[in-house]
Amino acid sequence: MKELFVWFNDALVPTRRASLQVGDLSIQRGYAIFDFFKTLDGRPIFLNEHLDRFFRSAERMRLETGLSADVLRGRIDELMEKNQLPDSGVRLTLTGGYAADAYSIDRPNLVISQSPLTVVPTAELPVAIRLVSYPHIRQLPDVKTIDYLMAIWLKPFIREQGADDVLYHLDGVVSECPRSNVFILTGEDGDGHGGGLSGGLRGGHGGGLSGGRLVTPSRNILHGVIRGKVMELARRQVPVEERDMTLEELYAAKEVFITSTGKHIWPVVNVDGRTIGKGKPGPLTEALNRDLYRCVKGA
Amino acid sequence: MKELFVWFNDALVPTRRASLQVGDLSIQRGYAIFDFFKTLDGRPIFLNEHLDRFFRSAERMRLETGLSADVLRGRIDELMEKNQLPDSGVRLTLTGGYAADAYSIDRPNLVISQSPLTVVPTAELPVAIRLVSYPHIRQLPDVKTIDYLMAIWLKPFIREQGADDVLYHLDGVVSECPRSNVFILTGEDGDGHGGGLSGGLRGGHGGGLSGGRLVTPSRNILHGVIRGKVMELARRQVPVEERDMTLEELYAAKEVFITSTGKHIWPVVNVDGRTIGKGKPGPLTEALNRDLYRCVKGA
Numbered sequence: 001m002k003e004l005f006v007w008f009n010d011a012l013v014p015t016r017r018a019s020l021q022v023g024d025l026s027i028q029r030g031y032a033i034f035d036f037f038k039t040l041d042g043r044p045i046f047l048n049e050h051l052d053r054f055f056r057s058a059e060r061m062r063l064e065t066g067l068s069a070d071v072l073r074g075r076i077d078e079l080m081e082k083n084q085l086p087d088s089g090v091r092l093t094l095t096g097g098y099a100a101d102a103y104s105i106d107r108p109n110l111v112i113s114q115s116p117l118t119v120v121p122t123a124e125l126p127v128a129i130r131l132v133s134y135p136h137i138r139q140l141p142d143v144k145t146i147d148y149l150m151a152i153w154l155k156p157f158i159r160e161q162g163a164d165d166v167l168y169h170l171d172g173v174v175s176e177c178p179r180s181n182v183f184i185l186t187g188e189d190g191d192g193h194g195g196g197l198s199g200g201l202r203g204g205h206g207g208g209l210s211g212g213r214l215v216t217p218s219r220n221i222l223h224g225v226i227r228g229k230v231m232e233l234a235r236r237q238v239p240v241e242e243r244d245m246t247l248e249e250l251y252a253a254k255e256v257f258i259t260s261t262g263k264h265i266w267p268v269v270n271v272d273g274r275t276i277g278k279g280k281p282g283p284l285t286e287a288l289n290r291d292l293y294r295c296v297k298g299a
Numbered sequence: 300m301k302e303l304f305v306w307f308n309d310a311l312v313p314t315r316r317a318s319l320q321v322g323d324l325s326i327q328r329g330y331a332i333f334d335f336f337k338t339l340d341g342r343p344i345f346l347n348e349h350l351d352r353f354f355r356s357a358e359r360m361r362l363e364t365g366l367s368a369d370v371l372r373g374r375i376d377e378l379m380e381k382n383q384l385p386d387s388g389v390r391l392t393l394t395g396g397y398a399a400d401a402y403s404i405d406r407p408n409l410v411i412s413q414s415p416l417t418v419v420p421t422a423e424l425p426v427a428i429r430l431v432s433y434p435h436i437r438q439l440p441d442v443k444t445i446d447y448l449m450a451i452w453l454k455p456f457i458r459e460q461g462a463d464d465v466l467y468h469l470d471g472v473v474s475e476c477p478r479s480n481v482f483i484l485t486g487e488d489g490d491g492h493g494g495g496l497s498g499g500l501r502g503g504h505g506g507g508l509s510g511g512r513l514v515t516p517s518r519n520i521l522h523g524v525i526r527g528k529v530m531e532l533a534r535r536q537v538p539v540e541e542r543d544m545t546l547e548e549l550y551a552a553k554e555v556f557i558t559s560t561g562k563h564i565w566p567v568v569n570v571d572g573r574t575i576g577k578g579k580p581g582p583l584t585e586a587l588n589r590d591l592y593r594c595v596k597g598a
Contacts, residue, residue, distance in 0.1 A: 006321070019318035020326060022305070022392060022410045027319060029447035030329035061452065093321060096451065101417075105451065111321045118400075139438070139448050148328035149438050149446050152395065152404065153360065 005082045007075050007112035012082060018111055025096025025105065032095040032146045033057040036261055037225075038117055042086040044076065045261075045296055049225040054092055057144045063094050063108045079114055087117040089262070093146075121264040123293040125281050129258075130270040131177070132163035133247055137170050138178075141220045151178030165258070167271065174245045175220040180260040181227040182268075184245065184253035185212045185238070185284050187277075212254055214284070218242035226259040226292070233291045238284065247272070255282030264296075265289040304381045306374050306411035311381060317410055324395025324404065331394040331445045332356040335560055336524075337416055341385040343375065344595055348524040349560075353391055356443045362393050362407045378413055386416040388561070392445075420563040422592040424580050429569040430476070430557075431462035432546055436469050437477075440519045450477030464557070466549075466570065473544045474519040479559040480526040481567075483544065483552035484511045484537070484583050486576075511553055513583070517541035525558040525591070532590045537583065546571070554581030563595075564588040 008018040026032035035054040038045050051069050058065050065072075076090060091113050097106035119126070134157070136150050154166050167182060168175045176182060214234045216227065234240050250256060254277045256268040265288060267281035307317040325331035334353040337344050350368050357364050364371075375389060390412050396405035418425070433456070435449050453465050466481060467474045475481060513533045515526065533539050549555060553576045555567040564587060566580035 008321075016320065019320045021315065021318045022307075022412060024326075025451070026326045026329070027323075027331065027392065027394070028445065029451055030325070030331075030445040031448055031451050032326065032329075062455070093326065095326070103447075103451065104454075113321060136438075139446075140452065145448060146327065146329040147438075147446065147448050148402075149330060149444060152324070152328055152330050152402065153439065155403075156361070 004085070004114055005079065006114070007079060007110070009110055012078065015113070018113070020095065020109060020111075021098060023098045023102060024109060025099055025102070026093075026146060028099075028102040029096065030147060030149070031061070031105070032093060033061050033063065033144055034091055034093040034146060035144055036089060036091045038261060039080060039086065039088045039090060039114075040117075040120070040296065042080060044080075044090065046225045046229070047073070047076075049228070050261075053144060053223075053225070054094075058094055058108075060140070060143045061145065062105055063096065065094060065110065066108070067110075075112060079112055083114050085114055085116060087120050088114045089117055090114050119262065121293060121296065123290050125286055125289050126263065126266055128267040128269040128281050129164035130162065131165055131167040131258075131268055131272070132158055132161040133167045133169050133174075133272050135170060136168045137175055137220045138168070138222075141175065141222060144222055148178055162273075163270075169247055170220070172247045173217075174247055174250055175217050176222065177258055180258035180263065180266070181216060181221060181224045182250075182256065182258050183214055183216045183230065184250050185214055185255035185282065186249070187212060187252055187254045212284075213239045213241055215241045215243065215245050215249075217245050219244065224259060224261070226261055226264060229292060229295060230259050230265070230288055233288055233295065234284075237287065251276070253277065255285050257281075257285045257288075264292055303384070303413055304378065305413070306378060306409070308409055311377065314412070317412070319394065319408055319410075320397060322397045322401060323408060324398055324401070325392075325445060327398075327401040328395065329446060329448070330360070330404070331392060332360050332362060332443055333390055333392040333445060334443055335388055335390045337560060338379060338385065338387045338389060338413075339419070339595065341379060343379075343389070344560075345524050345528070346372070346375075348527070352443060352522075352524070353393075357393055357407075359439070359442045360444065361404055362395065364393060364409065365407070366409075374411060378411055382413050384413055384415060386419050387413045388416055389413050418561065420592060420595065422589050424585055424588050425562065425565055427566040427568040427580050428463035428557075429461065430464055430466040430555075430567055430571070431457055431460040432466045432468050432473075432571050434469060435467045436474055436519045437467070437521075440474065440521060443521055447477060461572075462569075468546055469519070471546045472516075473546055473549055474516050475521065476557055479557035479562065479565070480515060480520060480523045481549075481555065481557050482513055482515045482526075482529065483549050484513055484554035484581060485548070486511060486551055486553045511583075512538045512540055514540045514542065514544050514548075516544050518543065523558055523560070525560055525563060528591060528594060529558050529564070529587055532587055532594065533583075536586065550575070552576065554584050556580075556584045556587075563591055
């Protein structure tokens, strides 16, 4: 395979030349932010949303990007032109820079790298997964920092529990997975808010939704771009609520799925050993994945 | 200044050549451990303790060091021989390595770097400092990971509060500062445990200790090497307790100080705007700093 290029600050260089001196605050103190979007057929997906979040993360962590969104867009274009990798993941990493005292923010280092996409989302749902819950909240959860210490550290635990990923909660209130947001379709019957259900989905899927609501946590989470899109798409079909959600509520849900830029929508059929709904992906999960795929193709 | 050398895995190279590709798990996911010791007059201080902790941290984070303590010692000797920097700080950094998926531990990268010591501890106490408390517990606090995200992020808050450093607590139970352990000398009168006080210190300082106990938190902390030495030295003079300690207890203490490899002992005279004891370094703090200095000179 030909070597890919990356932006290393103001230079477009081969990947092997993009390296940070060990004095960088990311290596010294784990202090850096990033963002990640995909390109499909050479087109960046939801780029505005990702760049907005990137600049917000930088500001929250007091890191000077040193460039405007327009300049950044130009560099991303140039990178894509150079690498010719139509289906890809693009990662922007902004670190705390080289501080003489190894403890202070200095002039940040910015790296923009591109890699082949390992999974290309389709209109079909991927294989359903199992989650195991764990009591944890990410530090500064609303900022996309590089802090995945617990996520990596928990991998053997996840495996031992026969699960595919971990779901963080605190005192039984669910927040998120390390790299995904979580949604549930509640099992309760309609109570007057079900008006939105009279649309095509119910007809198409034999009334499987019967008055449920789509609920996703509002606090202690990273506000995922796909999370936002899914809420937007879902509102056409069911009432959507952003609020605290307990593990008990999640166990009792009719459908559970997680969302992320890499995965789009992954159905969840088991959490902490308990079967969710009928133990297979539900009709709303399927419908939203299809709608999201269409939306991405048109993005 | 001449360029210093560092060990970058198996090669002794000039600092500018010690750089990590951005795919390293420290830069991608904040996943790395380190340890730090000082050398005085060309002699590593408490090296055994630091190497023990380094290997423990590595094991806890499932990082293969790929070398024995003896080989590591040899490399440290070689590094010191090469750099000729008698008073220095030596940092061992072990990262998660280059993982193709940017989410899995791979073969770790090991960097051993040396830098001039900015503060050389003496028998005299440094200037007293002020702390401000903040509700936080480090992730995996007993492991020396590179996770200092909150510490760096809180720097403006610390400054705004007119403090010099932050003291973490959870629900009012004190744990540690980001890079130091905390001790208090309680103000209570003797209750039969004060036998140890009949030694030289009481005579020398006019009975200033009057039955207090030296208390340091036992949980949710990094077990500092200097913390251990201070407890050892203090036991000759006062009862020492490792246990939970509340902020209220700390506010009411006769003496408060923090300990670290870099600073040895720093007296604390104000916490959250409340004056500690008489608002100046106390006799036990002074005595322990002097004892520690002697111990280090003989280490």
